[in-house]
Amino acid sequence: MSSATIDQKPVVPEEIKSFTVTLIIRRFNPEVDDEPHWQDFDVQMYPTDRVLDALHKIKWEQDGSLTFRRSCAHGVCGSDAMRINGRNRLACKTLMKDLDITKPIYVEAIKGLPLEKDLIVDMEPFFDSFKAVQPFLMNSVTPEKGKERIQTVAQRARFDDTTKCILCAACTSSCPVFWTDGQYFGPAAIVNAHRFIFDSRDENAAVRLDILNDKEGVWRCRTTFNCTEACPRGIQVTQAIAEVKQAIMRGKA
Amino acid sequence: MTSTIEAPRSPYSRSTKKSGVNWEKWGWIYMRVSGVVLVVLIFGHLFVNLMIGEGVSALNFAFVAGKLTNPFWMVWDIIMLWLALIHGGNGMRTLVNDYATSRISRGILKVAILVSVVSLIVLGTLVVFTFDPCPAGAPANLVASFCTSL
Numbered sequence: 001m002s003s004a005t006i007d008q009k010p011v012v013p014e015e016i017k018s019f020t021v022t023l024i025i026r027r028f029n030p031e032v033d034d035e036p037h038w039q040d041f042d043v044q045m046y047p048t049d050r051v052l053d054a055l056h057k058i059k060w061e062q063d064g065s066l067t068f069r070r071s072c073a074h075g076v077c078g079s080d081a082m083r084i085n086g087r088n089r090l091a092c093k094t095l096m097k098d099l100d101i102t103k104p105i106y107v108e109a110i111k112g113l114p115l116e117k118d119l120i121v122d123m124e125p126f127f128d129s130f131k132a133v134q135p136f137l138m139n140s141v142t143p144e145k146g147k148e149r150i151q152t153v154a155q156r157a158r159f160d161d162t163t164k165c166i167l168c169a170a171c172t173s174s175c176p177v178f179w180t181d182g183q184y185f186g187p188a189a190i191v192n193a194h195r196f197i198f199d200s201r202d203e204n205a206a207v208r209l210d211i212l213n214d215k216e217g218v219w220r221c222r223t224t225f226n227c228t229e230a231c232p233r234g235i236q237v238t239q240a241i242a243e244v245k246q247a248i249m250r251g252k253a
Numbered sequence: 254m255t256s257t258i259e260a261p262r263s264p265y266s267r268s269t270k271k272s273g274v275n276w277e278k279w280g281w282i283y284m285r286v287s288g289v290v291l292v293v294l295i296f297g298h299l300f301v302n303l304m305i306g307e308g309v310s311a312l313n314f315a316f317v318a319g320k321l322t323n324p325f326w327m328v329w330d331i332i333m334l335w336l337a338l339i340h341g342g343n344g345m346r347t348l349v350n351d352y353a354t355s356r357i358s359r360g361i362l363k364v365a366i367l368v369s370v371v372s373l374i375v376l377g378t379l380v381v382f383t384f385d386p387c388p389a390g391a392p393a394n395l396v397a398s399f400c401t402s403l
Contacts, residue, residue, distance in 0.1 A: 034256050114260040122260075180351050219277040222347075248278065 021045045021101050023054055025066070026108035027118050036115065040104060047097035051084055051107065055091060055119075068119035075232060078168030082119050083108045088170040088230040110173035126169045129185045133193035133211055138204040155200040162195040162240050164233040171227035171237050183216035187227035187237045190218060194240040197247060205252070213248045221245075280343055287336045294333040315397040318386035322397075327381055334377040342370035 020042050028036035043057045052073055059066045071077040073092045080091040085099065085106050099105055113121040143149050165188060172178050172186035193212055197205040212218045218241055227237035303309050320326040345366045353359040387400035 028258065030257060031255050036258070115258050177351055180354070213275055213278060215275075215277045217277075219281045220350075222351075245281070249282065 016046055016048075018044050018046050019101060021054060021096060022104040023051075023058065024104045024106050025055075025058075025118070026106075027066075028115055029065070030117060036108075038106075045096050045101075047095070049096050050092055051082075051089070051094045051096070051099075051105065052080060052091040054096075054105075055107070067117045076166060078166035078232075081110055081168040081170040081173070081232070083110055088174040090168060090170065090232040093232055110169060112173045112175070112179040113169070121173075123169060126172055126186065126188065127167075129172075129189040130167065130192060132185065133189050133208055134204070135192040135196060137196065137199070137202055138207075139201060140203060149201040151200055158200070159195050159198040161235050162191045162198075164235050165191050165195070166233060167192075168232060170230040170232055171235075174226040174230040176224060176226065177220050177222060181216065181220060184220045185212065185214075185217060187221075187241060190221075190241050190244055191235060191237055194244050197244060205247070209244070209248050209251075212244055218245050218248065280347075284340060284343060287340045291333070291336055291340060294329065294336070298329070298333060314395055318384070319397045319399075321381065321384045322386050322399075331378065331381050334381070335374060338370050338374050338377075342366050 021044075022040055022042055024038050024040045026036050027033070027039045041054075041058045041062055043054050043062075045054055045057075052070060055066065055068055055070075059068075068080065068082070068091070070080040070092060073080075075090055075093040078090070081088060082091055083089075083106075084091065084094055088110055091107075107119070109115055109119045109121050113123065113125060116122050139149070167188060169188060171191070172188045175184075175187055177184050178186045190212060193208045196202045197208050221238075221241045223238055223242070225238050227241075228235075228239070231237055302312060321330070346363060349359055349362045349366070353362055387396050391400075393401055
């Protein structure tokens with residue numbers, strides 16, 4: 001037996017320092033308040049913590065009335081889209097170390113949808129637009145029993161980007177046209193239409209193109225790229241909208 | 254006590270009525286096409302007026318009058334006039350659609366845009382086609398050189 005290991009000190013992991021972060025949250029309680037107001041909270045955080053952890057800490061330890069949505073807390077369900085320092089982000093994917101913690105972090109509900117309480121908005125107008133583009137496979141031919149609808153790798157890759165959408169509304173509620181126009185479909189609905197328009201198994205691309213060729217359809221897009229910047233899944237939203245415009249001009253997908 | 258914050262946007266129902274021509278689509282295509290053409294026309298215009306020869310100091314009544322008697326520059330200017338004014342008017346219209354919330358203010362602003370675009374186009378077209386480069390009785394040093402030979 002060698003005695004070399006005896007001299008070695010046990011490896012002590014370097015202590016990770018925590019720091020105090022100030023969050024300024026836009027609160028609104030419809031039963032008490034007439035107007036939304038900003039309220040600040042101090043929480044002790046680690047660099048690897050997320051904004052969602054800070055919200056949890058506030059709700060569990062400081063003010064139980066703080067209201068927000070979250071389900072999976074891992075960037076898949078799309079429940080906790082909110083405006084963090086003026087940018088639409090998922091609270092569960094925004095790390096403290098990526099924010100400037102020398103300044104307070106401003107958190108508010110996403111814009112353009114009716115505010116219900118604190119960080120919760122009414123998502124119904126958003127889902128209405130989503131429903132309006134018929135986001136489901138339409139095919140009149142039934143595949144042979146026990147067989148699938150065959151698609152090549154290239155055909156699948158054509159719409160791969162837009163399959164990633166989790167309907168968090170970060171893109172739609174970052175769109176300046178959506179903020180002001182009560183009828184615009186919004187980026188998310190167009191992304192989900194794109195997912196079926198360019199699917200080789202789907203037969204009703206023309207119907208969706210016709211829906212989006214509306215006065216309030218894709219032509220309202222001003223290519224400001226807010227949606228692409230906001231998307232937590234990295235979908236090239238503005239490009240998808242441009243591809244739908246091209247498809248409408250050519251009359252086919 | 255329960256208070257409701259007014260919804261930031263009113264999701265009124267989309268019109269199902271389909272007219273024959275989709276003006277939004279053609280408006281969008283027009284903006285792209287005219288934009289590309291205007292880049293050439295406007296920068297060509299600026300280059301010829303401001304950089305060639307004596308540059309900006311050559312600009313005077315005689316210079317402009319000389320250009321407006323040349324059919325090439327008449328066609329150039331008339332195309333630039335129509336494309337740019339309709340392009341700008343359509344751009345203003347989309348801004349009004351985006352930011353004017355009430356029906357009345359939207360209507361007033363759009364009519365104002367239409368009136369100004371139409372009157373500027375009519376005026377500009379009149380100038381290009383009815384322009385007299387050698388007004389009677391004008392001093393010779395202010396008009397184009399070819400006026401004296403008339």
